[in-house]
Amino acid sequence: MIEGQLRRQLARRIAWLGRAAQILILIVLIAGYWRVQVMDGAGYREQAENNRLRKLTIRSPRGLIFDRDGRLLAENVPRYNLRFDRQAARGDARARSVAYAAGVLGAPVEEIKAAVDGHRGVRPLALAEDLSLPQVAQLSVRHLEHPAFEIETEHRRLYRYAHQTAHLLGYLGEIGARELAASDGAYRAGDVIGKKGIERLFDAQLRGATGEQVVVVDSRGRRLENFRRDDPEPGRSLRLTLDLALQQAAVEALGDRAGAVVAMRPDGALLALVSQPAFNPNLFAHGISAADWQALLDHPRDPLQNRTIQNAYPPGSIFKIIMAMAGLDHLGVDPEERVFCRGYSVIYNHRYRCWKAAGHGSVNLREAMKGSCNVYFQQLGQRLGIDAIADYARRFGLGVHTGIALANERPGLVPDDRWSREKRGTRWFPGETISVAIGQGPILVTPIQMATLMAAIAVDGRRPTPRLVAAVGAPGSDPTVPPAGGDGISGDPIHTTPPLPIAPRDFARVRDALWAVVNEDGGTARKAQVEGLDVAGKTGTAQVVRQITWTKNEDLAPEVRDHAWFAAFAPVDDPQLVVVVFVENGGGGSTSAAPVAGTVYRAAAALGLIRPTRVPHGAPTERTAR
């Protein structure tokens, strides 16, 4: 073959292969680089950012909690940790810092050096926790020489009056998996959040906003530099309606008995909210020990229960207040109408006892209330019937939540025929009405409900929503200054129901009767009397077991003794403070609950929480004027 032909053949193949190579390069450029860089570029750019940036959470100090006078109830106690930033010191400088740290911490140099050199995390190494103040000082004064040292401040929650405010304030704990899932991204794993009480309900305000430090890391996860910082927003402080001194007086008055005390303004502002026994919320601050937790669970009286809102009991004779209102309003009962009490009455062929075996004799409404005569109210109950009774009970807030800003409030129970058919599967028996008429049987109320009932009686039927938080600090305000206000704008709103459509005259009659309960001879709450203060109230005794024969409560085993109630407001003509006392298995209301209320009123007066009354109740001019 001629050379020229061979050359042309070769040339054709080379030209073809060369073109093929160029086309392949073009394909790589389009299918590879165009696709990855231009079409998917933004996604890869984001991945590159994720590669190099790490987010470190900066937690903000939690807001403080003050009482109404600005007394500190919950605070943050700093705890100092030493972190060692190896990026800030290299070579000799690092060796010097290691040696100095070893000296301050009293640890072998080799140990510190090994820890520092072996550290690979994004955050600087936590070299020591909970430093003593002298150690902090030693490390801080030499900070310029040792830039590797970072004194980290950690805050631990401290409740100054531990047991005394335990149920009210609640406590903190690490967020659980379920709470995290339900929070919709507001919380992160490892967050410490309010678990109970105000800490929980006002967690969003108290915690502020978590900040973030974004840092640049290399492929081994070592921190290279700071990138961006979102400063945390400090938590907002709360000022409560609570009065610490009154709270302490109430705790003291209750002593070591189990029970509850509620002290509330008629507009719903709570001045004291005590539940006994209590627990130490400080134990929860950094994780409660298993032994401490078990001890709380094993306690026979269940210290974790907030008895003011979580436990419902029969109201006993306090319920007679609602009976009186229903009788006056619904039946138009003449308050002077008399009933004869022989110590018992026979209704539906059944003998119902009065607590006074000898009988009260002939009593009108006022005398029946004063002596807490069962016979009078049993007969009134028979006339009213269960549905009317239940209707009035509900109007006064029983059977529903009061709306207090605390979790796990119980609504109690107002029984009627419908309830009986739905829940028990049987009709309501008229005989049960007779029990309910004196606050026994299936009816259940909480101490906080009794407080709102008394407030409604005191102010002509305007029932308040109890509130605890007077004011919340404005965003960005100094958390160490108690927030001003209390007008219900930034804290819990002031809310009362519209007045019940019951004649004010009827309220006045009942108030007068309640005044007599405390202040006149023959009243059951003489022990709640306070010199110079017109207290009006009603005792109650909730039976724990139905008694066939009357046994003196003192002779019963403690756990089956009756629960003692006393609910009051004062002064009767210028109501300023509602007090409800509940003593679990305390026996009679007059003997164990009423004196506690008396002590609380005396303390409130001494603390200036009640303005003195100008005209005493029962003065002749006053009464005839009515």
Place this chain on the structure above:
Amino acid sequence: MIGSPLRVDDAGRARLSHTHPGPLIAALLLAIFGLLTIHSASAELASSLLPRQATFLALGLICLGVVFLIDYHRLIDLAPFLYAGALVLLVLTLFIGHEVKGARSWLLIGPMRLQPAEFTKLATALLLARVLARGDQPYLDLRRLLQAGAIVAVPALLIAAQNDLGSTAMFAAMAATMVLVAGVRPRLLAALVLLGAIGAGLFWQFGMQPYQRSRIVSFLNAEQDPLGAGYQVRQSKIAVGSGMFWGRGYLQGTQSQLRFLPERSSDFIMAVLAEEWGFAGVAVVLGLYGLYIGSGVRIALRSRDRLGMLLVAGLLALFSFHVLYNTAMVVGLLPITGIPLPFLSHGGSFMMMNFLAVALILGIDHRRYVNR
């Protein structure tokens, strides 16, 4: 164009100005781009690799100058000796070679680290051109085919024994292209393809190291194992992709500067470039490679004899396979193998081999009118 090579210049002499400047211009621009990128890829190291690479570039240019002066026919005459010398070096490497990352590919000569495989590529190309250019038939006969097979098989197997799979593949690709250019009967070609497929299967089963197999498997399902063998591809694609159209800016590539990218200055130099210069930079670089190939082809077509044509074709094939494989692997189109990028990747032997190839190609063009 194809018919023009026999045209003779007025004076009957070669002139420097008649030599096609394309390959040299492309090579120099790419090498400068390479220096910049290597500096960036090694910026966070204790010492930049830039001075080293600049030295290699200078050495490469000296080699270019020297070899350009030698007539390629002289080199073809010397080819058997060069080839034999290269084989001796390869065998020596097997016994006293220096091992880096599992590949025993380097000979230590004083301060220099020599990679004999690179020079073997050139020696083999010379010898193959000499053998394949001999016949006067449109297709190669079986004897010559076997000869060519033997010439390429010996160094390829020696390099495979060094665990340098990438270079072995480049050898095979270069030889195949040269044989194809020289002409193979279609039926024989079909048989060879079949044989090659069977051979590849056997090689997969018996010839490959487990890590090499895992690379290919991980390439086929990269998402399954993001931190294992798939890590390099993943980081490389993130680097390339995050450059987007205009790039993150010189020395600003986070994937490279923060060391997420492996083998930044050698096999993955293209990813660094793509991250910092973006698609725009990649297009320019690939355009230069295209220019190199295009002008190379032009030189091949107008070269004086079939010897020159075959030699240029072989060198271009070697070059193209390196470029295509490396750029495709960096962007995740092919499994990862240790194949560097001509003129850009850090490495002395490879740089010199590429400039020697430029010298040969330019020399062939320069001597296209000269009678022997």
